[in-house]
Each structure stands twice: as C-alpha cells, then as structure tokens.
Amino acid sequence: MLEKLGAALKKATDRISNAIFLDKNLVDGIVRELQRALIEADVNILLIKELSEKLRKVAYDEKIKGIEKKEHLIKTLHDELVKILGEKKELVVKESGQIKIILVGLYASGKTTTVAKLGSYFQKRGKKAALVGLDVWRPAAKEQLIQLGEKNNLKVFTDMEETDPVKIWGRYKKELERYEVVIVDTAGRHDLDKDLIKEIKTLEKEIKPDETILVMPADIGQAAKNQAEKFSEALHITGVIISRMDSTAKGGGALSACAETKSGVYFITTGEKINDIEVFNPDSFLSRLLGMGDLNALLEKVRSVADETSQKKLEEKLSEGKLTLTDVVEQVKSMNSMGGFGKLKSLVPGMGNAKIPDELLESQEKKVSKWEHILKSMTLEERENPGLLKEQTSRISRIAKGSGVTGSEVRALLKQYDMLSSMIKDSSGFDPSQGMNPKQLQKMMRKFGKRGMKF
Numbered sequence: 001m002l003e004k005l006g007a008a009l010k011k012a013t014d015r016i017s018n019a020i021f022l023d024k025n026l027v028d029g030i031v032r033e034l035q036r037a038l039i040e041a042d043v044n045i046l047l048i049k050e051l052s053e054k055l056r057k058v059a060y061d062e063k064i065k066g067i068e069k070k071e072h073l074i075k076t077l078h079d080e081l082v083k084i085l086g087e088k089k090e091l092v093v094k095e096s097g098q099i100k101i102i103l104v105g106l107y108a109s110g111k112t113t114t115v116a117k118l119g120s121y122f123q124k125r126g127k128k129a130a131l132v133g134l135d136v137w138r139p140a141a142k143e144q145l146i147q148l149g150e151k152n153n154l155k156v157f158t159d160m161e162e163t164d165p166v167k168i169w170g171r172y173k174k175e176l177e178r179y180e181v182v183i184v185d186t187a188g189r190h191d192l193d194k195d196l197i198k199e200i201k202t203l204e205k206e207i208k209p210d211e212t213i214l215v216m217p218a219d220i221g222q223a224a225k226n227q228a229e230k231f232s233e234a235l236h237i238t239g240v241i242i243s244r245m246d247s248t249a250k251g252g253g254a255l256s257a258c259a260e261t262k263s264g265v266y267f268i269t270t271g272e273k274i275n276d277i278e279v280f281n282p283d284s285f286l287s288r289l290l291g292m293g294d295l296n297a298l299l300e301k302v303r304s305v306a307d308e309t310s311q312k313k314l315e316e317k318l319s320e321g322k323l324t325l326t327d328v329v330e331q332v333k334s335m336n337s338m339g340g341f342g343k344l345k346s347l348v349p350g351m352g353n354a355k356i357p358d359e360l361l362e363s364q365e366k367k368v369s370k371w372e373h374i375l376k377s378m379t380l381e382e383r384e385n386p387g388l389l390k391e392q393t394s395r396i397s398r399i400a401k402g403s404g405v406t407g408s409e410v411r412a413l414l415k416q417y418d419m420l421s422s423m424i425k426d427s428s429g430f431d432p433s434q435g436m437n438p439k440q441l442q443k444m445m446r447k448f449g450k451r452g453m454k455f
Contacts, residue, residue, distance in 0.1 A: 042253025089264025
C-alpha cells in the first residue's frame, strides 16, 4: 500500500535528521523527491505545491537555527501530510439500542464485500449484526451477500424473487429490530443517475439510517473528489469507506480528495479477506508509511480474528505452559486470516522496512490444510504432548500414512511447535493477561524472520 510514497517519506525524514546543514540545495532536493512521490500517489497538485512552499518557508527561516530547524521541518512535513490525509472521523456505535447503516456507491466499488466486512468487524466486537441485501439490479448481488454471510456466520436478510428494495426492507423490518447493527447493501450504477438517486432517497426515507456511508475504490484516485461531491449533494453522506487500498499506488489521491471535500474516512479495506478492514486514523496511517508501525491497528487485527473467549483460553494455556499442536495450527490460521506476515510487519514499529525473505511471506493455506489432516490422524495425547512423537518415531510414520503426507511434513509441524514454544519462553516478562508491550512484540516478530517461521 503506497510503498513508494512511504519509502520517499522515510528517506526525506532521514535526510533532514542526518543533515549537518540544511542548505538550499539539500532542501530543494528533498522537496523535489517528495513532490515526485506525492504525484505518483495521485495527490492533488495544489496540495503538493502548498506543502512544498511551507517546507521551504521553514527551511529558509533564518530565525530558526540548528537542531530546532530540523525538528521544525520534520514536524511541518508530518502536520501537512496528516492535513492532506484528512481529520480522524470515528463511527460511533451506541452501547445500547440499534444503529442502522446504509452503504452506497457506484457499480463495482466493492459495496457488497464491504457490507460483509463491516458486519464481521462489529460482530467480532460483541455486536449482534445483520446484513440486508437491497441491491435488486446487479445480477448475483443477493447471492454474493448470502454466500458471504454463510461463510462468515453472518445473518443475511434478502428476498431472491422480489425486485422492489422497499418491499424487501418492509418484509424484514420487524425481525431486524432484534439486531444491534443493521448494515444495508444498496444498488450501484455506472454513474450517479436520477433513478439511482431516487431509489436511495426513497430507501433513506423508509429506513431512517443513522449512517449513510459512501464506498469508493482507491484506484479512482483524484476522481474521488468529484464522486464524493456528487453523492454529498444528492444524499446526506456521513462518512466514507475507501476500498481496495491494497491494490493501488493511487490511494493518496482518494484520501486527499476526501479530505478536500470534508468527507471523513471511517474505514479502509486492504484485501479480499473478511478481516481486511481497518479504522482509518491519519496519524497512524502516516506512521505506517514512515516505517514506524501502527500497534493500534495490529491489536485491532488480533481482535478481528478471535473472539474474547478463544483469546482468554489461549492466554490461560500460555501462562500455564500448556501449548498444544492444535494451538499452534490455530495461531497460524489466525495469522493467515489477518493477511499474513507480509501485511502485519508494516504494523510493528521498526519492522516496516525490514528485509524478509519472499518465501516467508508466501501464503501457507495449503500447508495449514495439511497440518489439519495431520492433527486428525493423531491421538488426543499426541496433540497435547508432542514430545511422544520424538520418543517413538513409529508414531510419526503412522500419522504420516493416516494423513496422506510425508514424514518430513509431520516433522515440519513439530519444528513449528518447538519454535513457537521457544519464542514464547524467550519473551521474558510477558504476562498474557496484560499483553505484550511494543518492545516485546517487536522482539517476537523479529524472531519469526530469524527462525524461519512460515505463515
């Protein structure tokens, strides 16, 4: 996500910090590099010009001297970039009662998958969520939402035969009162035409949503400004979700366009998986671009893949030193569902620019599937006490034959268990009930790379 921009920003801050003298040539060179990176990220030219002028003004101010000038310059760069990204806007969910959210957007913006991601996001945080399919125009829209609901244990309300979205809503209106969060998928068009506006306005009047959120793909770049303005003129847009932030270098254009139109960004989505959605925080986002990590986003991802009961059970096992092979496989599955090590490393302070072997970042879904077959061929005693397999190698042969894998693949799972157990023991001062502090977390994540952990 915006890797070139992140590298350019990091390089600029390093050059400023390491400079003995901030002369005109150095400052002009830094500004040119920033301009080039921001243009590639599709940020508005006028915003880039404004940032450049402010940086030069600070750099050439003779009243500011030495270290103070360098600090002032870096702070100005940081503040102006946050300004370009926009102010933080939070989606407030009531402690009690119900919140109704309508998602709107043009065709192919990713509304339906975002509806499911948002539903899962709230459900993992203890809210009873329901999805409502009111897109009666796009072929297979209802089917897609139903499939996403079934796959992710989300309740979906829609009518496969009905072509009137108001009637569908009316049919389930009473039943939906039992849910704390109701998220509605609506139709899109290739353009914001009169029929689409009329349909959404009718639905707004009928549903009376607390939030009407615009979904826009990041790859439209600066065109997001025009789209945000048009939707805001036609409807009461309360916030934005930018989808597909993982697949484009133009995300800076969409973010800066939303900031210009005062359309606050609630969330960004960063992949195809159900958990690839995160709260957008300009400061944290910039911190990640600069390679400084984002622990809050990391903790949010951890919460998104396991409910509180599962987390507490694992914490108890870790504190008692009772890690099993089943626990190891479940943790690797969780890592995969969070996007794998490649995505997570950017969230850990100091790991964003770390050189990790490509093979470490490859998807391990096939490997996890084999591991699950291996577990099924083990006895309960073997899963809970892997040491038995080292003492009696005949057990490994039996398990390999029963699961249709090689003996070396069984040993690979045992090696994974040994490494994870060792890493947990090495994380001195780790209290599972309190979680890891940033240094402990960074230490453990580095060991994933050094010890060849493959997620």
